[in-house]
Amino acid sequence: MIRALVVPLVSGTIFGAGLTIGGMTDPARVRGFLDLFGDWDPTLAFVMGGAVAVMAIAWAIQRRMQRPALAEAFSLPDRSDITVPLIAGSALFGVGWAIAGLCPGPAFAALAIDPLAAAIFLAAMLAGMAIARPFEARG
Amino acid sequence: MTLPGFPDAAPVAGLGGGVLIGLAAALMLLGAGRIAGVLGIAARAFGIADSALPRAQAFAFLVGLPLGTLVVMRLTGDPAPAFAGPLPLIVAGLLVGIGTRLGSGCTSGHGVCGMSRLSQRSLVAVATFMATGFATVAAMNALGIAVLP
Numbered sequence: 001m002i003r004a005l006v007v008p009l010v011s012g013t014i015f016g017a018g019l020t021i022g023g024m025t026d027p028a029r030v031r032g033f034l035d036l037f038g039d040w041d042p043t044l045a046f047v048m049g050g051a052v053a054v055m056a057i058a059w060a061i062q063r064r065m066q067r068p069a070l071a072e073a074f075s076l077p078d079r080s081d082i083t084v085p086l087i088a089g090s091a092l093f094g095v096g097w098a099i100a101g102l103c104p105g106p107a108f109a110a111l112a113i114d115p116l117a118a119a120i121f122l123a124a125m126l127a128g129m130a131i132a133r134p135f136e137a138r139g
Numbered sequence: 140m141t142l143p144g145f146p147d148a149a150p151v152a153g154l155g156g157g158v159l160i161g162l163a164a165a166l167m168l169l170g171a172g173r174i175a176g177v178l179g180i181a182a183r184a185f186g187i188a189d190s191a192l193p194r195a196q197a198f199a200f201l202v203g204l205p206l207g208t209l210v211v212m213r214l215t216g217d218p219a220p221a222f223a224g225p226l227p228l229i230v231a232g233l234l235v236g237i238g239t240r241l242g243s244g245c246t247s248g249h250g251v252c253g254m255s256r257l258s259q260r261s262l263v264a265v266a267t268f269m270a271t272g273f274a275t276v277a278a279m280n281a282l283g284i285a286v287l288p
Contacts, residue, residue: 012203
């Protein structure tokens with residue numbers, strides 16, 4: 001039981017370190033990246049590029065594995081349909097991301113920087129997730 | 140090292156941070172067999188969605204996020220960044236929560252994990268939230284709305 005927590009805890013810790021080194025936990029950096037038509041800061045494109053490059057290799061390895069190294073089976077998303085909720089939800093997310101310069105990962109990580117601001121954002125985010133629940137899974 | 144034409148950009152730190160995020164997501168995928176989508180993990184941890192990921196593991200991942208940030212802040216001694224005030228934080232948090240649940244993912248799930256396997260849904264999601272993010276900042280600039288100090 002305790003052993004099973006090691007992988008997610010280590011993964012989360014490396015993830016949080018990467019977010020902060022890359023600038024994702026600095027709302028001004030995020031805002032600079034989204035200011036495409038103004039004073040654009042391309043730093044976050046390098047963050048995404050580095051992360052996607054490593055994960056592309058991980059997917060290539062995953063396709064050759066029967067099961068994960070430390071769990072019974074893979075449990076991965078397999079949908080490929082483009083739906084209205086996918087697009088409408090992502091559109092709303094982009095607006096919220098731009099307003100405060102925070103997305104879910106950096107918001108949790110920011111508990112180590114400004115606990116009050118992070119907690120306010122996270123409380124509203126969790127409320128929003130609960131609000132959206134009845135509208136999910138209809139395609 | 141700086142990027143020609145972009146004096147404020149930090150391409151090396153960005154790339155390094157991105158590689159760490161990729162390694163963390165790869166560890167979840169190849170070790171635990173799961174997608175390191177923070178939104179989905181948070182939904183599981185707080186009982187908003189059911190998934191095969193055990194709840195304790197979801198919490199362990201979320202606890203790790205500020206731990207990693209704390210270590211980096213201590214090691215670098217960088218000044219703490221500024222955050223928006225309560226009202227914009229609440230509005231933004233609601234939009235992010237509603238939007239990512241409807242859209243089935245955020246920057247990590249769709250961006251890092253989905254795009255790297257060329258998921259059609261993730262490519263559409265990322266293009267959409269980038270577009271509305273660019274448009275929102277442009278609109279805030281045009282209207283003179285400054286949220287960050």
